[in-house]
Amino acid sequence: MKRNIAILTLSVSALACAAAADEVRVYNWSDYIDEDLLEKFETETGLELIYDVFDSNEVLETKMLAGGSGYDVVVPSATFLQRQITAGAFQKLDMEKLPNHANMWEVVASRTEQYDPENAYSINYMWGTTGIGVNVGKVREVLGEDAPIDSWSLVFDPANMEKLAECGVYFLDAPTEVIPAALGYLGHDPDSHDPDVIQSAEGLFLGVRPYITKFHSSEYINALANGDICVAVGWSGDVLQARDRADEADNGVEIAYHAPKEGAQMWFDQMAIPVDAPNPDGAHAFLNFIMDPENMAAASNYVYYANGNLASQEFLVEDVSGDPAIYPDAATLENLFTTTPYPAKVQRVVTRLWTAIKSGV
Amino acid sequence: MRPGRTLLILVPYLWLLALFLVPFGIVFKISLSDTALAIPPYLPTLDLSAGWSGFMEFLSELDFENYVFLTEDDLYLKAYLSSLSIALFSTVLTLLVGFPIAYGMANAPEHWRPALMMLVILPFWTSFLIRVYAWMGILANEGFLNQFLLWTGIIAEPLQIMNTNKAVYIGIVYTYLPFMVLPIYATLEKLDGSLLEAAEDLGCGRTEAFWRVTFPLSRPGMVAGSFLVFIPALGEFVIPSLLGGSSTLMIGKVLWEEFFSNRDWPVASAVAVVLLLILIIPIVLFQRNQQKQQEAEQ
Numbered sequence: 117m118k119r120n121i122a123i124l125t126l127s128v129s130a131l132a133c134a135a136a137a138d139e140v141r142v143y144n145w146s147d148y149i150d151e152d153l154l155e156k157f158e159t160e161t162g163l164e165l166i167y168d169v170f171d172s173n174e175v176l177e178t179k180m181l182a183g184g185s186g187y188d189v190v191v192p193s194a195t196f197l198q199r200q201i202t203a204g205a206f207q208k209l210d211m212e213k214l215p216n217h218a219n220m221w222e223v224v225a226s227r228t229e230q231y232d233p234e235n236a237y238s239i240n241y242m243w244g245t246t247g248i249g250v251n252v253g254k255v256r257e258v259l260g261e262d263a264p265i266d267s268w269s270l271v272f273d274p275a276n277m278e279k280l281a282e283c284g285v286y287f288l289d290a291p292t293e294v295i296p297a298a299l300g301y302l303g304h305d306p307d308s309h310d311p312d313v314i315q316s317a318e319g320l321f322l323g324v325r326p327y328i329t330k331f332h333s334s335e336y337i338n339a340l341a342n343g344d345i346c347v348a349v350g351w352s353g354d355v356l357q358a359r360d361r362a363d364e365a366d367n368g369v370e371i372a373y374h375a376p377k378e379g380a381q382m383w384f385d386q387m388a389i390p391v392d393a394p395n396p397d398g399a400h401a402f403l404n405f406i407m408d409p410e411n412m413a414a415a416s417n418y419v420y421y422a423n424g425n426l427a428s429q430e431f432l433v434e435d436v437s438g439d440p441a442i443y444p445d446a447a448t449l450e451n452l453f454t455t456t457p458y459p460a461k462v463q464r465v466v467t468r469l470w471t472a473i474k475s476g477v
Numbered sequence: 478m479r480p481g482r483t484l485l486i487l488v489p490y491l492w493l494l495a496l497f498l499v500p501f502g503i504v505f506k507i508s509l510s511d512t513a514l515a516i517p518p519y520l521p522t523l524d525l526s527a528g529w530s531g532f533m534e535f536l537s538e539l540d541f542e543n544y545v546f547l548t549e550d551d552l553y554l555k556a557y558l559s560s561l562s563i564a565l566f567s568t569v570l571t572l573l574v575g576f577p578i579a580y581g582m583a584n585a586p587e588h589w590r591p592a593l594m595m596l597v598i599l600p601f602w603t604s605f606l607i608r609v610y611a612w613m614g615i616l617a618n619e620g621f622l623n624q625f626l627l628w629t630g631i632i633a634e635p636l637q638i639m640n641t642n643k644a645v646y647i648g649i650v651y652t653y654l655p656f657m658v659l660p661i662y663a664t665l666e667k668l669d670g671s672l673l674e675a676a677e678d679l680g681c682g683r684t685e686a687f688w689r690v691t692f693p694l695s696r697p698g699m700v701a702g703s704f705l706v707f708i709p710a711l712g713e714f715v716i717p718s719l720l721g722g723s724s725t726l727m728i729g730k731v732l733w734e735e736f737f738s739n740r741d742w743p744v745a746s747a748v749a750v751v752l753l754l755i756l757i758i759p760i761v762l763f764q765r766n767q768q769k770q771q772e773a774e775q
Contacts, residue, residue, distance in 0.1 A: 174737040181518040181740060203514045291738070330640060331723050344619065391516075460512055460740070467738040468552070471731075474723040477555050 140398035141166045143176065143187040145385065146334050147357060148242070150418035157405050163398050171334040172290065180205040180390060187390055188399035191241055194231035194384040195292065199457045206237045206388045213400035214239075216407035224424035228384050230454070238386035239403055240424025242353070242416070245382050245444070245452060246293045247375040249336070249355030253368075254283045254346035266374040268301040271349055274323040281327035284345030289331040291470035293381055294349060296455050300379040307455045311465045321473040331474055337361070343369040352441055353421035360420070373441045375448055382452035384424070416442075501753070508746035509539035512739075519742045543747040553731065553748065557755060560728040563642065563717075564710040567649040571706045572699060574650060575657030579698070580691075582658070583665035594662075597655050609648055609719050616644050616720070640722035648716040653709065657702035664698030665691070708756060728752055 146169040158165050168187075170176050173196045179185040180192070180200050192200060200206060211217055217239070224240050232238045250265045258279045264270050271277060271285065288294055296306035298317040308314060329345060336348035341361035348355065352373055359371035387406065389399040405411060413431030416423045422442050429437060436442050444452065458466055471477065506523070513520040521538045524531055547553045582593045600608060615621045616639040623635040638644050668691065676686040714729030721727075728748065735745035 172737070174740075177740060178737050181516055183516040199514065203516055203518070205516060328723075460514070464739050464741070467734055468550070470738070471552060471734060475726045476724055477552050477726055 137395060137398075138162070139164045139166060140189070140395055140402050141168070141187045142189045142402060143168050143170060143179075143185070144189075144191045144241075145169060146171045147337060147354065148191070148385075148419055148421075150414050153411055153414055156411070157402065160405065161398075161401050163401065165402075173292070184392060185390055186394060188393040188395050189387055189402050190390060191385050191387050194228055194238075194386055195455055195457045197238055197386045197388060198231040200388075201232060201237050205391055207391045207393070207396065208236050209239070209389065209403070210396075210400060213397070214404050214407065216404045216409075219407050219409055219412075219425050219427035221424050221426035223426075224384070227382075227454070228386060228424070230456075231384070232386065238388040239407060241385045241387045241406065242419065242421035242423050243382065243384045244352040244421045244442075245375040245380045246288070246290075246297060246349070246351055247355075247373060247380045249340055249348045249350050249358060249371060249373050251283070251340060251343060251346040252370045252372050254343070255280070258283060258346065265372065266377050268297060268376045268378050270376075271347060272298065272301050272320055272324060274327070277324040277327035280347055281329070284329045284339070284347070285327060286336040286339060286345050286348040286350070287328055287331045288336075288349050288351070289333045289474075291466050292455065292458070293383070295466060295469065296381055296453070297349070297376075297379075300453065301376075306379060306381065306453050309456075309458060309462050311462060314462070314465055315469060318469055318472060325473060325476070340371055341365065341369065343367060353419050356420035356439075356441060375441070375444065375452065377451060379451050379453050382454050501750075504746045504749055506539070507742055508543055508744075508750050509541065510743050511538075512741045512743055517742070518740050543743045544751070546744060547747055547751065553728075553751075556726050556728045556731040557751070559726040560711050561755070563645060563649075563725075563727060564707050564713075567646050567653075567710050568703050568707040570646060571650045571653055571657045572703060575654055575702060576661055576695075576699070578654075579658045579661035579665055582662050583668070590666075597658050601655065605652065606715070608652070609716060612644070612648055612651065612720060613639065616647065639720065642721065642725055644720035645717050645725055648720045649706075649710050649713065652716065653706040656705035660701040660705065661695055661698035664695045668694055704760070711756065712752060 140163050142165065144167065148169070149167075154165050154167055157163070173193050176190060176192055177196050177200060179187075180190065181203055183205075197206075220235075220239065224243060225235055228238070228240050229235055248265065248268070248270060250263075250270070252265070255263045255265060255270075259276060264276070269276065270280075271287075277285065295314060295317050298320050299308055299313065300306035302316060302320060304313050304316065334354075336345065336350050337354050337358045338361070339345045340348050340350075340355065340358035342365075343362075348358075352375065355371060355373040359373070362369040362371050387403055389396055389403075393399050406415070407425060409425060409427035410431050412423050412425040412428040416428065417431075417433050417436055420436060420439075420442055422436075440448060507519055510519045510521060512518060521535050523535055527534070578597070582590060582597075585593055613620075617623070618635045618637065618639065620639065622638070623632075626632045627635065638647070672690050672694075673686050676690050677683070681689060712729050712732075713727065714733060717725045717727045717730060718733075732745055732748050732752075735741050735748060739745075
């Protein structure tokens, strides 16, 4: 709850941004770091860290394109990053100030180059997949032992959804992730930019829309953990955090995450420095701090997302490095797809479709 | 007129210019431009260094196509209408809840009134967001309200209030209640008690005296209160997005989508300008009407 309030009040805090040279302002996703790291950064560098959070790429992008956000480090997903680079929102990284850059993982870097050529503007922070989190006990109770918890048919087949509605189904409020998943389920190219193909997802959603409890991009962590809902279309690490919280609460809720077998989106969250960052030196110091293998591992161990840092892997706990939901095995990797940014006209089609799906207008 | 006095009169106009007309001009200008992938995300931007010809070129690139666009998709019309009906309905509800409170306050013993006034204002000391969040805790399916009703046995199944329009109405009525109570209380408190005595002397019962004296005389307070509730409720964004469901269609949310999801500042600005016109035109007409009535009475 505190986090959501922070999201809504951050615009206020961003306004008061007469940044001094000894302050670094970081704008990251909610529930996305081990907060001990923030203190460690302050002790190590003597810089004051101001840490704000958001839960949607759209909010971040609007701040970037408005300019003068007052932030030194921001964390857009790669597709959004690519568009913001084109708009001139970021500055090139000064590799001399980033000695820890040598720790990065070629496997991930080669994929993020698709969005940020030569990785000149950004470093990978975390990467993960968009899939389905389930409350295993409740879903089996409703759908039987052979419930298809590793398939998109769980949430796109009205027959399943009708029964699941009674225990609650959340969807991410992120059209650029949910619509590609629907297209993939329908057998289309998930990354299609053809308005007619995109529009074809509407029929699929109309069938299941009455059974969707809510579209929200962060509430599902607690809702899953508390047992308020039984299915959430969400991000891998968030669902695993819910699993962790349920374990801690010892409330008998068993949460599982699957990247559905029909194909799941693989995404990359990239740290970048806005072109008008008040303290670019401090921003580089923060990036370098994050790329330290032990720090990066601490973050991954805490948020259950894979990172793009090869040297960090020896510090990962077995729970993270050995979990195929976090570090997918070769077979799952083959089922993952990536997407590219929509041009403005197509984006309007996607948003309009999303409004139609959500509110029926 | 003395210059000091002119200056004094000028101050409110300067405020109006700086806080209303200039921002409106900027929004209107953006609504005539085109979206672009840049900082800021629209074209053309005004560059005064190019001189007069640059300004003329800037003007020639502006057009009304975003307004035309608003008429092509019925989403916008539906959102405006739905916002109007939600705002109207919640204003009426607020009036129904607020009037008895104000009436009770105005008729309470004089030494109680400051304390009652305090109780009305007190919620403002807590952040608006926290209060809306508190309602999420009350109205949720496992929330206090449902738990209480289940415990008393009035209902067997939890009521689905959260994420529906009902929750939006509750949120708006709760949040804006003080804006309704205070103006009504102010008019009722100033009401001349001897008028009621006169009515009773002339044979009115208490109920009749209320409807023929108190109620009409409190109209200015009710009108002021209704405007104070209706106007912000129409463009409300926080309450429908936190308490409402996905099917709650309000123009504030459409504006958000245009601005954030589509990154289309020009269309978002056009939506805002139309919203302003929807508010201003009826208010101006209403005030004209009031003025005419007053003149006729005199």
